[in-house]
Amino acid sequence: MRYPSHLLKLIQAFRKLPGVGNKSAERFAFHLMNWDRGTLSEMAELIKRIPDEIHSCAECGCFTDKESCQFCHPERLTTGVLCVIASPRDAYAIEETREFKGIYQVLGGLLSPLDGIGPDLLAIPSLLRRIQTFNVREVVIALDSTLEGDTTALYIKRELDSLSVITSRLAFGLPMGSSLDYVDGGTLARAFAGRGKF
Numbered sequence: 001m002r003y004p005s006h007l008l009k010l011i012q013a014f015r016k017l018p019g020v021g022n023k024s025a026e027r028f029a030f031h032l033m034n035w036d037r038g039t040l041s042e043m044a045e046l047i048k049r050i051p052d053e054i055h056s057c058a059e060c061g062c063f064t065d066k067e068s069c070q071f072c073h074p075e076r077l078t079t080g081v082l083c084v085i086a087s088p089r090d091a092y093a094i095e096e097t098r099e100f101k102g103i104y105q106v107l108g109g110l111l112s113p114l115d116g117i118g119p120d121l122l123a124i125p126s127l128l129r130r131i132q133t134f135n136v137r138e139v140v141i142a143l144d145s146t147l148e149g150d151t152t153a154l155y156i157k158r159e160l161d162s163l164s165v166i167t168s169r170l171a172f173g174l175p176m177g178s179s180l181d182y183v184d185g186g187t188l189a190r191a192f193a194g195r196g197k198f
Ligand SMILES: [Zn+2]
Pocket: 057, 058, 059, 060, 061, 062, 068, 069, 070, 071, 072
């Protein structure tokens, strides 16, 4: 039994989304069959208008719908602290903590030689330029605790070696509310190495 070809195309389109496999894609596509024409148009229009409504800030790479982004506010430009993140979404997660008042630099990904992502594809030149422009004293590296995240963090640290900036990286440790019994060895080892004064 074959699906109608447009339905098949829809399923394939949904499969492009992160974390969506065949089964989920089918579920989404079949669900849309229940929507009326108006709701479908609204959704289609929202997706179609993305490039007109949202763009990357020319300075930091975060998303914005204005000329200059909210994170590049003049008050933040003078703090001397810059946080390196992989994707624009990370900025919103860090803002939620209310711990950071500096500026961001979106790298646009993580180094991954296997996937052909080298330093030339990341916003390293922009990072170096903005460190000079805004007299940055500290660079906080807020990247994933994965092989790619570690590789990228190390690369950036080496790039910044010749500049007079302090490089710091987010501490890795125990998840809130966790019991030591349930924490994996790698996490515990990192939490131990990065222990803080109590
Ligand atoms: Zn910006």
